[in-house]
Every structure is written in structure tokens, then in C-alpha cells.
Amino acid sequence: MAITIHDIAEKAGVSLSTVSRVLSGKAEKYRISRKTQEQVLAVTKALNYHPNKMAQGLRLKKSHSIGLIVPDISNPFFACVTRIIQTTAFEMGYSLIVCNTNEDLATEIAQVELLKSKFIDGFIIMPVGTEYQHLETLVRKKHPLVLLDRCFDELKTHSVVVDNHDGAYRATSHLIACGHEKIAIIQGLPNTYTNSERVRGYLDALRDHGLAVNPQLIVGKDYRRESGYIETKFLLSLKDRPTAIFTTSDLITLGAFQAIAEDQYHIPDDISIVSFDDTDFAPYLMAPLTAVRQPKELMGESAVRLLIEAIDGKAQPEKQRVVLKPQLITRESVKILNSANPAAHSLPGKNHHIL
Numbered sequence: 001m002a003i004t005i006h007d008i009a010e011k012a013g014v015s016l017s018t019v020s021r022v023l024s025g026k027a028e029k030y031r032i033s034r035k036t037q038e039q040v041l042a043v044t045k046a047l048n049y050h051p052n053k054m055a056q057g058l059r060l061k062k063s064h065s066i067g068l069i070v071p072d073i074s075n076p077f078f079a080c081v082t083r084i085i086q087t088t089a090f091e092m093g094y095s096l097i098v099c100n101t102n103e104d105l106a107t108e109i110a111q112v113e114l115l116k117s118k119f120i121d122g123f124i125i126m127p128v129g130t131e132y133q134h135l136e137t138l139v140r141k142k143h144p145l146v147l148l149d150r151c152f153d154e155l156k157t158h159s160v161v162v163d164n165h166d167g168a169y170r171a172t173s174h175l176i177a178c179g180h181e182k183i184a185i186i187q188g189l190p191n192t193y194t195n196s197e198r199v200r201g202y203l204d205a206l207r208d209h210g211l212a213v214n215p216q217l218i219v220g221k222d223y224r225r226e227s228g229y230i231e232t233k234f235l236l237s238l239k240d241r242p243t244a245i246f247t248t249s250d251l252i253t254l255g256a257f258q259a260i261a262e263d264q265y266h267i268p269d270d271i272s273i274v275s276f277d278d279t280d281f282a283p284y285l286m287a288p289l290t291a292v293r294q295p296k297e298l299m300g301e302s303a304v305r306l307l308i309e310a311i312d313g314k315a316q317p318e319k320q321r322v323v324l325k326p327q328l329i330t331r332e333s334v335k336i337l338n339s340a341n342p343a344a345h346s347l348p349g350k351n352h353h354i355l
Helices: 005-012 016-023 034-046 053-060 076-091 105-116 133-140 164-177 193-208 225-237 250-262 296-311
Strands: 065-070 095-100 122-125 145-148 158-162 183-186 244-247 272-276 290-293 321-324 327-329
Touching (some): 005 016, 005 034, 065 076, 065 105, 076 095, 076 250, 076 296, 095 105, 105 133, 122 296, 158 164, 158 296, 164 193, 164 244, 164 272, 164 290, 164 327, 183 225, 225 250, 244 250, 250 272, 296 321
Parallel strands (some): 065 095, 065 122, 122 145, 145 158, 158 321, 183 244, 244 272, 272 290
């Protein structure tokens, strides 16, 4: 039979209210003597008492649980961020309920409703990113909410993002500095915040360096491996094929590798690659991968801490957008076509700010 505060009160010879006040940290407020506090705590330890978190949650209207919605848990980036969120939440006394949407908006809408029924204290949502109307209800009803990775300018809620434009600008500029002019991009899901910013960074880099934009070299429809494979096959089949490809996610990159290997091309001798997302295997490939590294640990930790501040009523009333700095990690997957250009070896990035 589970130990209750009735057992502690009886063993310690005090009232139920005294036990409750000591265990809830309110002993000083009610002027309970130090001796009585020590007696209650000693009995609590001796009886190996653990409070009923569910009962506490019902009483305090808090469950100490967070709902996390992820677009694709098979994506190494999202899997890593999920692990960091779970670890950080646990350290801060919260459990985590994870829902995967498979990049499907209807599933995301259903899972928001599911989590609302689970009596969670707040949401961290990495949305599909094409629509936000179903999230407006959460904002209107003041549910604590943090959007992570993908956000919406129109939705007034807390968010944590990476400067995707700058990361893509760095990646494309590095290829240009190495002498590449025919640079393709395999984009992710069109009309989403993350993808739009990465494509914009790519286009701005081309224009700033005086290169024409070739629409035929802008391909892709989602962040999956299959898209990377199909689009790379197409790019390699072009009569005037690109000398370099900028892939915008880990899974797209995997698909690109498969297509390149099947067509018996070699990286970087035949085709250069720069990826957005610095996956764990990137340094260990036959040609270690040059990549834009997102600060995954900081992204997950920032989202949890911002959400818990909102849950506890400590967040700033103005909705915060935390913009984090990406890094370009140069390795050996880019062939230097213009060795006389020192910028090919050391390319400064644009200015960053962490808000």
C-alpha cells in the first residue's frame, strides 16, 4: 500500500496541514518550528514517501508535462533536437510527450488537439510550416507555446529559429569563392519559413557576386531523402550540369549521395556538395562534408527554457524570437576551381546577432 501524508502525520504526531505545509515548502510562512520541520522530513525519508504528481497536478492545475510536435522524427536533425528537449525538460522537472506528424498538416492539427486533451502545461511545436490558423487558437487562449525551427511572422508567439538566410548565404558564397558559378540548390518544403529563408540566402549570394540565377538549378519539393535522390539524378542529367550542389537538409544530402554514387561520380572531383545541417557522419565520409552547422543543443535548450518561463508567468510580455547563429564548417567536399583566390580557404561570414 502506498504511503500517504496521513501516515506521515500519524508517525510524526502532527496534523495533516502541518505535513502538507512542510512538504510544500510553506513551513516558514506558517511559522512551523525548525524542530517540527526536521521531524516531519525525517519521517518522510524513513517511510520513503514520494508525492503523487498527478494529484499535485490536479490540485495546482499543472501536470509538469510538455507536448512536443515534430515534423519528421526520422530526420537526424529533428531526432537530435528532440533528445535535447527531453533531457533539458527532465532536468527542469518536466516530462515530455512527443508527437510525429510525418510532415502532414492534417496530422499536425489532430495532434495539437490530442495534446490539449492530455492536460499538458505547454507546447513546443516544430510545425510543418505551410499554415498556422490552427495555432491561432492556442495563442488566443493563452496556452504557453514556443515555435521551434519553423515559425510564422504573422503568429504572435515565442519562437526559436536559426538565421537560415545567413547560413545559406555563407554556403553559397563559399562555393562561389572556390570558383563555382553553376550552383544548384535542392530546397525543402516550399512556402515554409525555413525553406524560404534558405532559398533567399542562396539567391542573394548569387546576385551579390554578380552571377545570374538559373531557375533550372532550383529544384526540390520537400526535405526527404527521396527528393534529394530524384533531384540529384535530374541535375546530373543536364547537358550543362552544375559543378556544385547546395543541399538544404541531412536527408536530402543522403539522397544526393546515393544518386551521385549510382551515376559513378565522385565528390569533390566531379561534383561539389555543401549541406545545411551538419550531421554526425559528415566528418567521416570519403570526402568529409562541408556543412552549415545549426546549434541544435542551444535550439532545444532555449525552447524549453523559454516555454517554462511562459508556463511560470516569467516570460516577457512581448513575444520573443530568439535567432541563433549558424556556422559554416569547411571540410573536403568542395573542389577549389580558383586556387588563386584566398577567399576559397578563408571566407568571412556576414554579421550575426543573437536576439
